[in-house]
Amino acid sequence: MFASYLPTIYVHPTLIIFGIIAFLTGSLMELVIIFSLVFIHEMGHYAAARLYDWQVEKVVLWVFGGVLITNTNEDKRMLEEFMVTIAGPCQHLFIYFAITAFTKLGWIEGTISELILYYNLLIFVFNLLPIWPLDGGRILFFFLTSIFPFQKAVQMILLISMCSIILFFLIYTWLYTFALSILLLCLFLFLDNVLEWKRRFIKNIQFLLQLYRRSWKPASTYNLLVPADTAFHKVASCFYREKLHKITVVYSRDTTVTMEEKDYLKAYFENKNFNVRIGDYLKQLKP
Structure with a gap:
């Protein structure tokens, strides 16, 4: 039971x-x-x-x-x-x-x-050490995602984590004596972070998919200004957690086009417009 x-x-x-x-x-x-x-x-x-x-x-x-x-x-x-x-x-x-x-x-x-x-x-x-995926690393990641775009926050926490693992091992070895168990533990954590680093773009795609399927409306809106010649997939690297993004594509000082977050994510996942410039993509949509 x-x-x-x-x-x-x-x-x-x-x-x-x-x-x-x-x-x-x-x-x-x-x-x-x-x-x-x-x-x-x-x-x-x-x-x-x-x-x-x-x-x-x-x-x-x-x-x-x-x-x-x-x-x-x-x-x-x-x-x-x-x-x-x-x-x-x-x-x-x-x-x-x-x-x-x-x-x-x-x-x-x-x-x-x-x-x-x-x-x-x-x-x-x-x-509570700032090491991913320990609780301290996850707590730090929450603060980073509240300040930086999700993709950048992922890169920052992994870099901080790998540096912290090396620093922890060196300090422990200096204060105490060499321990095989600590070496294996640090090695396991470091290799896990290296693997997460290789998967960091996949993690961002999973994050975008969560935004696309989000069933609730965030309390705040983030106005994202991007030049018209920005690659379509590059825009996704500027998305934040728990914000509703309004994408303003700037062609010139007097010419801009606004794109809603849902429309962008739908195009990202369904139309596979990864490398096309976002300005060219919006022009294609005009009748």
């Missing part, structure tokens, strides 16, 4: 690798604690997603974090995504108060309690 409320759980191969390392080094208790904390963290994301009726496909668990895989075609609002994102880190605050209370009641031994609270703090802080 309880299992019906849980999502499909997928254990990432990196967690299996860390499990083998933990077994060989006699650190199984630490691994169990970390896995339990990560599971509770992801269930926080999942519970918040269910409150907003998101279609959750699966939850991927790996060391020090996880990923909630949802339907990318869903019409999600930024506030909803933000609330689902912070629901994960909030679980660590509940865990802290719960473990502290259980320790005072004598339900948990002091040494085990200290170990749980140590890893709870470690996972909490680590997940």
Whole structure:
């Protein structure tokens, strides 16, 4: 009965690798604690997603974090995504108060309690680093998309993320000692960001498709001025989240033509006018 409320759980191969390392080094208790904390963290994301009726496909668990895989075609609002994102880190605050209370009641031994609270703090802080796809990276991405066009924000968060991974590894190695587990973790995150960088234009196309299928009207309108000789597909790189775009194509100082967002996106997806200049395309529409 309880299992019906849980999502499909997928254990990432990196967690299996860390499990083998933990077994060989006699650190199984630490691994169990970390896995339990990560599971509770992801269930926080999942519970918040269910409150907003998101279609959750699966939850991927790996060391020090996880990923909630949802339907990318869903019409999600930024506030909803933000609330689902912070629901994960909030679980660590509940865990802290719960473990502290259980320790005072004598339900948990002091040494085990200290170990749980140590890893709870470690996972909490680590997940708030500006690294994609950690929660800190996603939170930073929300702020970037509120200032910059979506495509530029994607490029910025990935560059910041890759630099942060390298910086984190160097600082950790300098303050402590070299650790194979940290190296593997950073390597996995860095390669994942490299893969996301290669897919950044696909991510923008998915974003445009969400705009095209949007069932609600944004509160603000963004007037986008573009020269008539701008390539049709280049206009899409200037689109923002949660704004209704009104495209003004400038032929000359006194000659402009306005194009609605829906009309542009329909042409983008249905007519495949990628390389034609937007000014030439609008001229073709005239009878």
